[in-house]
Amino acid sequence: MNVYHSFSEFSNHKESVTTIGMFDGVHIGHQKVIQYCVEIAKNIGHQVVVISFSNHPYSYFSQPSTNEFKLISTVEEKIDILKELGVDVLFIIPFDEYIANIPAKRFVEEILLNCLNTKSFVLGYDNKFGFNREGSIEFVNTSYSNSIHTFEIEAESFNNEIVSSTKVKTYLQEGNISTVNSMLGRLYSLSGNVIQGNQIGRQLNFPTANLAVHSTDKFLPGLGVYLTEVMIKGTKMFGLTNIGIRPTLLSNENIIHIETFIFDFNENIYNEKLELKFLKKCRNEAKFSSLDDLKSQIAQDVKWAKKELAKIHITS
Numbered sequence: 001m002n003v004y005h006s007f008s009e010f011s012n013h014k015e016s017v018t019t020i021g022m023f024d025g026v027h028i029g030h031q032k033v034i035q036y037c038v039e040i041a042k043n044i045g046h047q048v049v050v051i052s053f054s055n056h057p058y059s060y061f062s063q064p065s066t067n068e069f070k071l072i073s074t075v076e077e078k079i080d081i082l083k084e085l086g087v088d089v090l091f092i093i094p095f096d097e098y099i100a101n102i103p104a105k106r107f108v109e110e111i112l113l114n115c116l117n118t119k120s121f122v123l124g125y126d127n128k129f130g131f132n133r134e135g136s137i138e139f140v141n142t143s144y145s146n147s148i149h150t151f152e153i154e155a156e157s158f159n160n161e162i163v164s165s166t167k168v169k170t171y172l173q174e175g176n177i178s179t180v181n182s183m184l185g186r187l188y189s190l191s192g193n194v195i196q197g198n199q200i201g202r203q204l205n206f207p208t209a210n211l212a213v214h215s216t217d218k219f220l221p222g223l224g225v226y227l228t229e230v231m232i233k234g235t236k237m238f239g240l241t242n243i244g245i246r247p248t249l250l251s252n253e254n255i256i257h258i259e260t261f262i263f264d265f266n267e268n269i270y271n272e273k274l275e276l277k278f279l280k281k282c283r284n285e286a287k288f289s290s291l292d293d294l295k296s297q298i299a300q301d302v303k304w305a306k307k308e309l310a311k312i313h314i315t316s
Contacts, residue, residue, distance in 0.1 A: 001083040003090045005054075007115050012089065017041040018118040020051040020129055024165040025072030026081040028185040029124065029156035036153055037122050038086040047088040049116050052078065053095040055217075060095050070219040072168055072188075104130030104139055113147060122151045158182050173222045175281035180221075187229065187277035190218055190258075194269045206298050207266065208242075208259035211274055220256065221278060223285040227305045229277040230262050238263050240298075240305050241276055244285035261298070263306070280308055 004010050017037045023030045034050065041048045056069040073081065075092055082090055093099065107130045112118040121140055129135035137152045155162045163183045171179045172188065180188050192213040213220075223244040230237045239262040246257055260276060282301050288294040 001079075001087050001090055003079060003092060005092055007091065007093075007111060010089070010091075010115060012047075013117050015044075015046045015119045016049040016089070016116045017044075017046050017120040017122065018049040018051065018112060018116055019122040021124065021127055022057060022165070023050070023052050023078060023082070024056070025168050025184055026078060026085075027072075027156075027163050027165065027168055027183050028158070029163040031085060031185055032156050033122055033124050033153045034082065034085045034087065036151060037120075040120050040122070040151070041088075044119075046119060048086060049089040049091070049118070050082055050087050051091045051093070051111075052082075053099070054092050055095050057095045057100075060097075060100055069217075071215075071217050072165060072172070072184075072219050074215040074218055076215075077189075101131050104135030105143070106130075107135060108140060108144055108148075113144075118148055120149045120151065122153060124153050125155045169219055172219060175222045175224050175226070175284075177221070177226065177278045177280055181278070187279065188221070189275055189277045190220070191273060191275040192258075194272050194274050196270055206261045206295070206302075208261050209269060209274055211258040211260065211276070213258060220258075221281075223256070225282040225285070225301055227279045227282060227308055228260060229279060230260060231275040231277070232262075232269060232272060237265055238305070238309055239265075240282065240301055241278075242285065261302070263302070279312070 002012075017040045019033055019037050021030065021033070023034075026034075034048075037048045037050075040046070054075055056071065059069040079090065079092065112121060121137075123129075123137055137150045140148055140150050157163060158179070159182075161167065168180055168183050171177075171183070177188065190211075190213055192211045194209045195212045196210065221243055224242075226241045226243070228239055228241040230239045239260045241258065241260040243256060243258050245254055258276075260274070282304055286297070288297060
């Protein structure tokens with residue numbers, strides 16, 4: 001897959017099946033759109049072109065509040081997922097003044113037709129493009145039916161609910177990891193480098209790997225303790241991950257920490273890349289009256305986690 005960050009970089013004039021969207025999280029609804037593009041392209045020998053954005057479109061129009069426009073998938077994660085789905089050409093461009101204000105007519109003629117040589121255009125059921133979202137499947141059909149075949153993809157549902165990036169974020173905030181993973185079609189994950197903490201976990205006999213998340217734009221699950229799959233140095237392990245402000249230790253701090261106690265593991269992994277895949281929520285973050293009470297609760301959490309892992313292994 002070739003990745004471009006502007007249309008001016010592109011000079012491949014092979015006939016294309018094209019789609020456009022933020023595709024945040026690349027959930028099962030997004031996957032349905034991409035997979036349809038891939039199917040069409042294989043049948044007629046064209047390339048699959050996806051146009052996506054490096055920032056949330058809404059962030060262009062208003063100043064984001066904390067967490068409001070953070071993304072389920074980072075740019076790097078989105079690139080990896082779309083490559084796996086079979087995309088040939090990916091544009092990751094900023095949603096800026098040019099994109100926000102380009103008329104739909106100009107977008108079709110300059111980008112879809114002249115730049116990308118689009119013969120088939122695929123959009124999700126609620127997707128629009130161009131200034132004031134005036135571009136649609138109907139718009140293309142009305143003016144360009146002789147040049148472009150269009151396909152509109154119906155919504156994808158889970159548990160009788162339409163899947164959307166907004167819904168995924170809502171369930172992430174609630175800690176409903178099972179629904180999140182079902183809507184994503186994979187385990188929600190985050191990654192970063194292990195940094196040195198204040199060693200409190202070690203004092204409690206539960207040493208933790210403290211994660212510095214690679215992207216400040218990453219949307220995190222709600223505060224709490226989670227059972228996670230841990231990938232380190234190419235090896236899969238399991239652990240308990242706490243996402244929180246550590247109220248027992250630092251009651252006046254408002255910085256979110258991500259700390260993982262990796263089961264049956266005691267190596268120095270500072271500066272190593274760690275990937276966490278979320279399996280299930282254990283409990284909400286809580287403030288304890290003493291470190292001894294915290295230590296006792298962590299021991300109970302570990303016991304719960306190992307029982308959950310036994311269930312997973314039995315049913316897998």
